[in-house]
Amino acid sequence: MGVRALQKEKTRRALVDAAFNQLSAERSFSSLSLREVAREAGIAPTSFYRHFKDMNELGLTMVDEGGLTLRQMMRKGRQRAEAGGSVIRISVDTFVEVLESNPNVFRILLHERSGTSAAFRAAVAREIEHFISELSHYTEATAGRTPMLARVQAEALVTLVFNAGASALDMKRADRKVLADHLVLQLRMVAKGAEALQHKIETK
Amino acid sequence: MGVRALQKEKTRRALVDAAFNQLSAERSFSSLSLREVAREAGIAPTSFYRHFKDMNELGLTMVDEGGLTLRQMMRKGRQRAEAGGSVIRISVDTFVEVLESNPNVFRILLHERSGTSAAFRAAVAREIEHFISELSHYTEATAGRTPMLARVQAEALVTLVFNAGASALDMKRADRKVLADHLVLQLRMVAKGAEALQHKIETK
DNA sequence: TTATTGGGCGTACAGTTGTACGCTAATTTA
DNA sequence: TAAATTAGCGTACAACTGTACGCCCAATAA
Known part of the structure; x- marks a missing residue:
């Protein structure tokens, strides 16, 4: 890679990082302006276009x-x-850990999931779909769940986890512990319940 | 109520309605400007202040x-x-019906739940809390659930319902039917699972 | 009847936004 | 070495924003 391409990549990263850094509980991606991001990244507003077509x-x-x-x-x-x-x-513990060390990654996913841009919603949905289908296959394989039931169960699990994640973002350490415990209970409920429903089908 | 207060109330309603009407899948509340809302309501921008301190x-x-x-x-x-x-x-059926007839009511609640303003998030959380505690008491009373378990269960149920609502907003009728069926299954999972967990506690 | 109140309006202004355009200077290619 | 490419910059502009200020006039109070 030439000097030129290398420098370009560096500036591009600066832009992405600048945008991530500006995210917070009070600042969503859609409230960021091109100029702000460029300013934070240390480049002129018009140079932004050398890297991205627009903020989207x-x-x-x-x-x-x-x-x-x-x-x-x-x-x-x-x-x-x-x-x-x-x-x-x-x-759950892993999830909480990652949430604590990458809060802004979650912010953009959680917020834009119900955001204002169809492209964003689709992109987030795609990411979440990865989780659902992985989890679904896992449950099919290890718990012998019906494909359909496994899918619905996985959707519920992922929903509960992401939702808890959203709440956890604004919490203090101690409250997060309580939340995590609740979440574990809820996930167990779903697992147990799915098992029960499966039995009902099998013995029918 | 005098003629004056009556007219004032009417204009205020026009503002609220105008704001609700501007909401859509592509337009969140936070993307509305004071001037836009005033325009839609048919009043001068500066008259807005006669009714609300600001958009917040x-x-x-x-x-x-x-x-x-x-x-x-x-x-x-x-x-x-x-x-x-x-x-x-x-x-669930009731929920879907209301969702279909008041989509924008849901939009603001669903979007601002993970929104950028702490006051908004708190307000939405307060509204959702109503549901959780009502549902929690209901489950305690009718299913004899432990207060703690009832609470956690209610949180899970409400989470699943609201989340499904968010997805349903952008769907066609037919897809909504499927979603509703999945949701019913998920709620049953939680209910069955909570029951199982309760038994485990009781026979311990 | 006269005085007061208050909703609505128009004007005005400073601030911010996205982006078009043309230049510079350094890297890359020929 | 000479020519072409391109990341980054500065200037410029029109659009839009929130909101301060003062006027008007109809409803209300005295």
């Missing part, structure tokens, strides 16, 4: 990166779970 | 109104359920 394209890049980060973490969680212990507990 | 105050009013609408509908749903039949099924 930047945002989609961020969603993709965020999704990637999330999937990588979940893989790590699964590895940890394989060493033994409650899959649910370990997954 | 308008938004909070809308959240309150939305919450009220929601609670009224759920009460109706409960009445319908008392006539017999599956409580879950009837509640």
